[in-house]
Amino acid sequence: RKEVEQDPGPFNVPEGATVAFNCTYSNSASQSFFWYRQDCRKEPKLLMSVYSSGNEDGRFTAQLNRASQYISLLIRDSKLSDSATYLCVAGRQTGANNLFFGTGTRLTVIP
């Protein structure tokens, strides 16, 4: 079983829509969680960390459910520039060590 699993999509949504991605992680000992964004033919970049209490950064909201071992990302008021692949990441330790990446969920925002 993969350490982190995501729906690969693609998700095709119109501009202004709200879209949500979920991912699940298999190791209950995971301690750190992140969402990374990867544009086509580019390197992944950190979008946001995910905290137990949930956190919001502008139009982006991340949630963590430890009991069910899933992580979510909500994007409100989608922009064309949000089109990318979103990678869910779980780590077995705090910090950048031992990070496990999901295969990514592809989002296309349509005009």
Added chain:
Amino acid sequence: EAGVTQSPTHLIKTRGQQATLRCSPISGHTSVYWYQQALGLGLQFLLWYDEGEERNRGNFPPRFSGRQFPNYSSELNVNALELEDSALYLCASSRTGTSRNTGELFFGEGSRLTVL
């Protein structure tokens, strides 16, 4: 400030050959990570170096190896290349030490290896 740099950008080899990929981390970062991103498989962790030492390796055969130099740059060597080694190899760096380590990895643009 310069980001993580990798070379070469593209590399074409034939089966059985050896490939060497290079990475320079962001200044001040002492941890270097190597990942393989094959089509449809996502990022697979290969190796982690910190302060010149190999700290962890992923589930890859021994023909994948590397090292970290005193200036914290790193190289990844892949021996006896196989067709399925064709992938994008991404290097990332981070600050070392849990207390200073936010968990953010800074990736280079990658080296695309094609094995024919």
